[in-house]
Amino acid sequence: MSRFPMPPSVAIIGAGPAGLFAAEYLSAHGCRVEIFEQMPSVGRKLLMAGRSGLNLTHSEPLERFLTRYGAAQNWLSPALQAFPPEALRDWAEDLGQPCFSGTSGRVFPKSMKASPLLRAWLARLAEQDVAIRTRHRFTGWDGQTLCFETPEGPVTFSPDAVILAMGGASWSRLGSDGKWADLLAAETAPFAPANCGxxxxxxxxxxxxxxxxxxxxxxxxxxxxxxxxxxxxxxxxxxxxxxxxxxxxxxxxxxxxxxxxxxxxxxxxxxxxxxxxxxxxxxxxxxxxxxxxxxxxxxxxxxxxxxxxxxxxxxxxxxxxxxxxxxxxxxxxDTLDRAISTAGGLRQDALDKHFMIRSRPGVFAAGEMLDWEAPTGGYLLQGCFSTGLAAAKGVLGWLESSVSGIR
Known part of the structure; x- marks a missing residue:
């Protein structure tokens, strides 16, 4: 049973792991979710990661795992502890993708591919009535209204809450071009290559x-x-x-x-x-x-x-x-666009503890948009999933406070 008198609408901008995971949680908790993605298809960077086996996470002890996030450890630890590596592995297996730990401790699906997991994931989202709108490039706000450019022309949408999950600034051909930073310049630290040559x-x-x-x-x-x-x-x-x-x-x-x-x-x-x-x-x-x-x-x-x-x-x-x-x-x-990931992005001081942007109430952010970096080895995907869930929980709390009149 929904906790809301009427299902609130949530827009998620970006169809990578953080955005898709937030959509799964919110749609399962009574929200009407629409995902907007500027590329023709979803999960492109996830599929690229799958070419080398889809290293989902790492099996080392959580105390050691958390240190891999360097200067952002204290900021991200609550999200990572709330959804740790074991939970991500269980989630993948619940989608019918059993996992194993390699000799290095890295965790992979036994299929060693991203496409079977993504197909099962999208099927689950479809069952939960999540709408996915591709070829929608976010261009900013008109007051509280979201504005998009599409092949058919401009489109607007006015949801009750928003999650931004548009990625960092590397591998622009896969959709992570960092152009969103122009819309949030006052809240954003400059991008820099991470996990780079x-x-x-x-x-x-x-x-x-x-x-x-x-x-x-x-x-x-x-x-x-x-x-x-x-x-x-x-x-x-x-x-x-x-x-x-x-x-x-x-x-x-x-x-x-x-x-x-x-x-x-x-x-x-x-x-x-x-x-x-x-x-x-x-x-x-x-x-x-x-x-x-x-x-x-x-x-x-x-x-x-x-x-x-x-x-x-x-x-x-x-x-x-x-x-x-x-x-x-x-x-x-090496160049920023050739880096596996990027440092920089939305600063910690620009967001509250629930990953809501302080200057834009009701707008949350997750994934590689945030100013953190971690090495390869499963830490990048884990950070995206964990912050995606944390932002979704933040949205749910914010919507509930609106219904109850607390906010």
Whole structure:
């Protein structure tokens, strides 16, 4: 039974995970929900994430999980605790998509695809009479009325409450173009690339020759923080999960100092002493390239990096020391639109604890529109789902207070 005399109308702008999840909750709690999406179809960034397996969330202990949100941890913790990783996994399984945890702790649907989950999700929303209107680009407000541009011309809508879930400012071809920031400039922190690639001070010739090559299972360290993973050399520089996890600190250091130097460990499973013994066991008459290949199974890219970072007459001790701490100076980030996610967006001080925009009563926000960032590994999607639910609960409370005359 609905808690309202008449079903209130809620407009959700943006049909990504945050918007769809908010719609599911509100429609199940007596609201008449309409979703407006500027793209021709919904969930495009979710489907893109599914190409690499759809990493929904992470199975590490919640206390550790919360720290992944950095400066936004205290802000987002209530939402994440109210809808934690276990709840997201249960939700996916309730849609008929059983999940598993990989060796790294990352949680995936067993299908390793986004499309089956999205189909089941949209079917549930249809059963709950959620209306989805695509090709509706939000252009702002006329008083309290929402304005949209569509292929058929301008459209307006006057709901009882609104949730904005229009994403960040990366992957604009999927719909997250960040243009909404012009409508809320006073409440928005500038966008910056997160989980992004970086530009090293390598020659164009080196990048051209090694583009597409991967440095497998390497370690990185910066300001006493260490990560592990693969690094891919691109035409523009370096990218990969090991680098993404350091992106916030690296971005800030480059902005502050003009560059940042990371230390690359080409063989993180070997101690320096063990590496030295391996190198000394090689025949000294062989070429340096052969000794490095045989001692450490280094490919041509890694061997060239190591040779370039050490003197021509380097001793075995110098070589193994550099093998474990090879310096790479980064001078910039890759472009904003190529970043996996973005920092910046609606500031915490612009919203109340229920994610309502203080300057616009009845208008809430969720997902990557908010000014937070987290590494890859399931933290991004979890943040979108959790804040989507928190904003939906905020809407419901705001509508109930309106009905009861408290507001």
């Amino acid at each position: 970086f530009t090293p001070d390598w020659s164009d010739d080196f990048l051209r020759r090694h583009e597409g090559n991967i440095l497998h299972s390497v370690g990185l360290s910066f300001e006493n923080e260490k990560t592990r993973g693969d690094l891919t050399i691109t035409a523009r520089g370096l990218e990969g999960s090991a680098l993404y996890a350091l992106s916030a600190r690296l971005r800030e250091a480059i902005a502050r100092d003009g560059s940042a130097t990371i230390l690359l460990d080409l063989r993180p499973t070997l101690s320096e002493d063990a590496a030295l013994k391996r190198l000394q066991a090689q025949r000294p008459r062989e070429s340096l390239s052969n000794r490095l290949r045989k001692a450490f199974a280094l490919d041509s890219t890694a061997r060239e990096l190591l040779r370039d970072a050490t003197p021509k007459d380097a001793t075995p001790h110098q070589l193994t020391q550099t093998l474990k701490t090879l310096p790479i100076t980064l001078t910039g980030t």
